[in-house]
Amino acid sequence: MPAPATATQSAVPAKPKRRLWPLLLILVVVLAGAGGGGWWWWQGKQHAQAEAAPAKPARLPAQYVALEPSFVVNLADTDAVRYLQADVQLVTRDQATLDALGAHLPSIRNRLLLLFGQQQARQLAQRSGKERLQQAARDEVRALLKAEGAADEIEAVIFTSLVTQ
Structure with a gap:
């Protein structure tokens, strides 16, 4: 025979546990994408500045x-x-x-x-x-x-x- 329900056990069903790892994975992917995009933008800016600057002639030794x-x-x-x-x-x-x-x-x-x-x-x-x-x-x-x-x-x-x- 099953044990009778006690006052500490409630008739309300337990909440399902949230899984944290999918949120962390999404956050890591978003941060990595932002970092990669920032790096790509910075490199493009540096390349444009290098092309705009006049090239200095190579200086010979004395x-x-x-x-x-x-x-x-x-x-x-x-x-x-x-x-x-x-x-x-x-x-x-x-x-x-x-x-x-x-x-x-x-x-x-x-x-x-x-x-x-x-x-x-x-x-x-x-x-x-x-x-x-x-x-x-x-x-x-x-x-x-x-x-x-x-x-x-x-x-x-x-x-x-x-x-x-």
């Missing part, structure tokens, strides 16, 4: 052009005969300038010979005088290249040897 043979000039001193001997190299990172230097090398040598011949020994005795001569030489080379309509991206004129006598 290229050195030796002006051979050494420069030997009479200095402009009036009290004695003095000479300058200089080994000169030009520095650029631009391929078009490198090509222009090769094309205009005789004119560059001429301009630098004239510039070096205007110097006096006392001007070149100090470091500051040598640095001013480097700047003036760089300006001369740039001016020549610009006058020829060539690229003039000369970074520096360096002396690998400089002797006054």
Whole structure:
């Protein structure tokens, strides 16, 4: 015989248990879709910005052009005969300038010979005088290249040897 119903047991049927996993699965799918869509939008935006930005030309490592043979000039001193001997190299990172230097090398040598011949020994005795001569030489080379309509991206004129006598 079945046991009689107690007061703690109710005649109301029990609620069915909700399953949580289908809701969690839907939530994970929605979040993953939102994340993927956001990533796709961000990549498209980055790609559009990269296409809109002007492309920078590739920068070369420093290229050195030796002006051979050494420069030997009479200095402009009036009290004695003095000479300058200089080994000169030009520095650029631009391929078009490198090509222009090769094309205009005789004119560059001429301009630098004239510039070096205007110097006096006392001007070149100090470091500051040598640095001013480097700047003036760089300006001369740039001016020549610009006058020829060539690229003039000369970074520096360096002396690998400089002797006054």
